[in-house]
Amino acid sequence: MSLLGRFLEPDVEAHLLAVEGEVVIDEVRKHWAATIWWYxxxxxxxxxxxxxxxxxxxxxxxxxxxxxxxxxxxxxxHLAYMDRFVITNMRVFRVHGVFTTHLATMPMTRILDISMTRPFLGMVFGYGHFVFESAAQDQGLRDIRFVGDPERRDLTIQRVIQLSGLRQTMKVERWSNDDDDEDGT
Incomplete structure (x- = not known):
């Protein structure tokens, strides 16, 4: 990417571990509601x-x-345009900044909890905010604000975590009404 291009478009591909087989699952730009007041x-x-x-x-x-x-x-x-949240098959990361690029990353194995908040305007206009929790006290990737279509993005992250085998799946047999009577419920 050219020198001028680095100031106009974030270079997400430069942060991928291509040798390890890392691929982008979803690249998330800030929702337009994050910039409405600047417009x-x-x-x-x-x-x-x-x-x-x-x-x-x-x-x-x-x-x-x-x-x-x-x-x-x-x-x-332009600052909001240069702010990207990226979901890969190995980790989530956020890259932002124009003259100074900031990169915060969290491997899928470190994600303990994801909470999503949708304020009233977020429900109306289709955005939400994510908070990532990990075992680390201080982390560079915690709050991701103004994420468009947050339910789909949350399901994407959960699907990547599940498909990578980081969480166990419980096998649930088909329950019938007769089974409920046996244990007194």
Missing amino acids: CLIALCIPLFLAMIWAKGLFWVPMLLGLAALFIGVWKV
């Missing part, structure tokens, strides 16, 4: 630029405010 800030620059017409001698005040709103909004939207 509103970008839209605010339009009336600020139009205010330059009426400001006459002080045109530079709305111009600077408009440029600041535009720069901050575009920067925050």
